[in-house]
Amino acid sequence: MSAARPPEGAQHRSSQSEGTPVSAATSLTPAVQTPLRMFLDEFLESRVAVVALSVLGLIVLLAIAAPLITPQNPYDLATLVLTDARRPPGFVGSKGFTHWLGTDAQGRDLLSAIIYGLRISLQVGLMAGAIAFTLGASLGTLAGFIGGRTEALIMRIIDLQLSFPAILLALVLAAMLGQGKWQLIAALVTAQYAYFARTAHGAATAERSKDYVEAALSTPLSAARVAFRHVLPNCLPPLIVVATVQVANSIALEATLSFLGLGLPVSEPSLGMLISNGFQYMLSGRYWISIYPGLALIVLIVVINLVGDQIRDQMNPRLKR
Amino acid sequence: MLAFVLQRLMQAAVVMLVISAMVFVGVYAVGNPIDVMIAPDVTQEIRQATIRAYGFDQPLWKQYAIFLERLATGDFGRSFVYNMPVLSLITSRLPATLEITLAAVLGAALLGVPLGMYAGYAPDSRVSKTIMAVSVLGFSVPTFWIGLILIFTFAVSLGVLPAGGRGDTLSVMGVEWSFFTANGLKHMLLPSINLALFKMALMIRLARAGTREVMLTDMVRFARAAGESEWTILRRHVLRLIAIPLVTVFGLEFGSTLAFAVVTETIFSWPGVGKLIIDSISTLDRPVMVAYLMLVSLLFITINLTVDIAYVALDPRLRARKTT
Numbered sequence: 337m338s339a340a341r342p343p344e345g346a347q348h349r350s351s352q353s354e355g356t357p358v359s360a361a362t363s364l365t366p367a368v369q370t371p372l373r374m375f376l377d378e379f380l381e382s383r384v385a386v387v388a389l390s391v392l393g394l395i396v397l398l399a400i401a402a403p404l405i406t407p408q409n410p411y412d413l414a415t416l417v418l419t420d421a422r423r424p425p426g427f428v429g430s431k432g433f434t435h436w437l438g439t440d441a442q443g444r445d446l447l448s449a450i451i452y453g454l455r456i457s458l459q460v461g462l463m464a465g466a467i468a469f470t471l472g473a474s475l476g477t478l479a480g481f482i483g484g485r486t487e488a489l490i491m492r493i494i495d496l497q498l499s500f501p502a503i504l505l506a507l508v509l510a511a512m513l514g515q516g517k518w519q520l521i522a523a524l525v526t527a528q529y530a531y532f533a534r535t536a537h538g539a540a541t542a543e544r545s546k547d548y549v550e551a552a553l554s555t556p557l558s559a560a561r562v563a564f565r566h567v568l569p570n571c572l573p574p575l576i577v578v579a580t581v582q583v584a585n586s587i588a589l590e591a592t593l594s595f596l597g598l599g600l601p602v603s604e605p606s607l608g609m610l611i612s613n614g615f616q617y618m619l620s621g622r623y624w625i626s627i628y629p630g631l632a633l634i635v636l637i638v639v640i641n642l643v644g645d646q647i648r649d650q651m652n653p654r655l656k657r
Numbered sequence: 658m659l660a661f662v663l664q665r666l667m668q669a670a671v672v673m674l675v676i677s678a679m680v681f682v683g684v685y686a687v688g689n690p691i692d693v694m695i696a697p698d699v700t701q702e703i704r705q706a707t708i709r710a711y712g713f714d715q716p717l718w719k720q721y722a723i724f725l726e727r728l729a730t731g732d733f734g735r736s737f738v739y740n741m742p743v744l745s746l747i748t749s750r751l752p753a754t755l756e757i758t759l760a761a762v763l764g765a766a767l768l769g770v771p772l773g774m775y776a777g778y779a780p781d782s783r784v785s786k787t788i789m790a791v792s793v794l795g796f797s798v799p800t801f802w803i804g805l806i807l808i809f810t811f812a813v814s815l816g817v818l819p820a821g822g823r824g825d826t827l828s829v830m831g832v833e834w835s836f837f838t839a840n841g842l843k844h845m846l847l848p849s850i851n852l853a854l855f856k857m858a859l860m861i862r863l864a865r866a867g868t869r870e871v872m873l874t875d876m877v878r879f880a881r882a883a884g885e886s887e888w889t890i891l892r893r894h895v896l897r898l899i900a901i902p903l904v905t906v907f908g909l910e911f912g913s914t915l916a917f918a919v920v921t922e923t924i925f926s927w928p929g930v931g932k933l934i935i936d937s938i939s940t941l942d943r944p945v946m947v948a949y950l951m952l953v954s955l956l957f958i959t960i961n962l963t964v965d966i967a968y969v970a971l972d973p974r975l976r977a978r979k980t981t
Binding site for chain 2: 492496499500501503504507508511512584588591592595596597598608611612615618619621623626630633634637638640641642645
């Protein structure tokens with residue numbers, strides 16, 4: 337895989353760049369055509385995916401830099417001025433700065449609250465996704481690898497959990513565990529690890545019968561090492577596809593739970609809570625309290641889904657003619 | 658086949674028992690319902706009497722045993738809040754949820770599958786790119802947000818449809834249905850659309866993926882070579898091939914839609930079982946929570962069992978293997 341294959345790479349690129357001559361000029365010189373580079377080239381050819389990825393990058397940057405760029409810290413209750421509450425966009429507050437998107441019912445600057453909300457959503461979504469990924473993939477690979485009754489037992493539990501809708505599971509768990517970021521992450525992980533486990537199990541079962549596994553097992557390496565260092569990396573492609581879907585799902589699920597009043601505490605407003613707080617004002621015409629957080633949430637989820645779509649389409653072997 | 662069904666039924670019974678135990682323990686760990694039921698300033702005697710009357714002073718396993726005993730006679734207990742038998746409470750609100758769920762699922766299937774098939778048949782046309790873009794939105798946008806937008810557009814700005822609640826009902830076969838009245842239909846429209854959008858987006862994407870894969874197979878190539886029209890190919894070959902996974906997802910998604918109705922019912926104040934569970938979580942109405950979760954599990958297990966059996970019956974490859 338490390339040998340340079342310029343003819344194949346060039347052919348691949350030229351067959352794909354019919355009608356888009358620009359990409360032939362901007363793609364890399366055919367030095368070493370690794371699969372990763374081919375993947376990236378194909379990704380960069382889809383304009384929608386590139387735009388989505390840049391927007392996602394922008395959101396991540398905003399989220400990381402939140403304390404530096406927002407005029408107000410929405411978590412610090414001392415900085416809120418109640419008389420500034422429910423003001424329309426463009427209003428100049430008593431602290432002297434302009435509320436570009438208006439204020440909400442507690443006097444929070446909506447722009448700051450949205451950026452902090454995006455930050456929390458990304459944190460919770462990525463963390464829940466990462467933990468669910470690790471847990472589910474390990475469990476599924478082990479189950480697929482060990483086989484026998486352990487596998488049957490684990491997969492029965494996983495199937496059972498998969499037949500339950502994630503939202504109900506997350507709802508009940510969030511109600512049971514109470515409010516708080518880590519309780520919410522625990523609820524989300526429990527609702528989602530099963531998807532990773534099932535995918536990993538399917539891939540591991542397919543890999544288990546391959547020759548290299550038998551060869552690796554005949555060496556002094558332990559079975560666990562073979563499972564995690566040899567089999568698991570080859571199961572990654574479908575797992576990555578599931579991961580992109582699940583991160584978006586985590587964010588949507590977290591927002592739904594916050595909207596219903598469970599999940600994050602009131603002092604750490606996530607986008608869902610902002611939307612639910614603003615719901616009551618929508619019928620009286622103060623649309624900005626609900627609409628703008630909602631738009632931010634939608635943009636976040638849509639770009640993650642678009643990037644995930646492109647990755648998914650590229651990795652699907654049945655679409656390659 | 659019979660052995661398969663019997664085995665799955667037994668497994669289902671075991672699963673139900675395990676779930677009932679987990680749900681019971683979990684719900685009883687949520688909080689102390691005594692504080693919700695009686696005023697905080699009553700005397701100790703009244704408090705003790707109430708605790709004894711509801712059996713809260715018994716150890717947990719004993720409460721569970723009593724619960725199972727009552728369950729054997731079909732008695733799910735009485736709701737703490739409504740003070741009526743839980744089973745009749747749930748069944749009185751079930752028709753409302755079923756209405757919007759059925760309307761949503763049917764609408765999603767009837768609209769989504771043809772749109773998705775077209776998008777898969779001509780994936781590079783502008784129409785299908787628009788369909789896919791809209792479906793990404795329908796898929797990503799959380800249900801509660803679409804509900805808000807629908808209320809804002811139709812109820813507040815345009816004022817043509819009601820913003821919530823259920824319309825007039827007509828009693829058919831002893832059950833109150835609202836879609837037989839014009840007013841009821843008007844109230845039903847927005848919640849059903851809200852529920853349907855997510856499902857429709859899912860159906861569109863599934864139909865598109867399936868159609869795209871099938872159109873590349875040899876089967877379609879041979880059919881074209883035999884001179885069949887594109888329309889016949891789509892109708893007779895593609896539709897039948899993508900029907901199996903679609904029906905499976907359809908069945909599983911029905912249960913999921915029932916769960917998602919929780920959010921829709923909260924936004925539109927639709928008096929269904931979804932709103933019941935949210936309310937009972939916030940008021941710590943334990944019997945209702947336990948009963949609802951158990952009934953939902955039962956529903957899901959039944960749906961999964963039916964889908965599994967249907968799968969074996971539909972897919973000839975699985976059937977052949979089962980008879981050996």
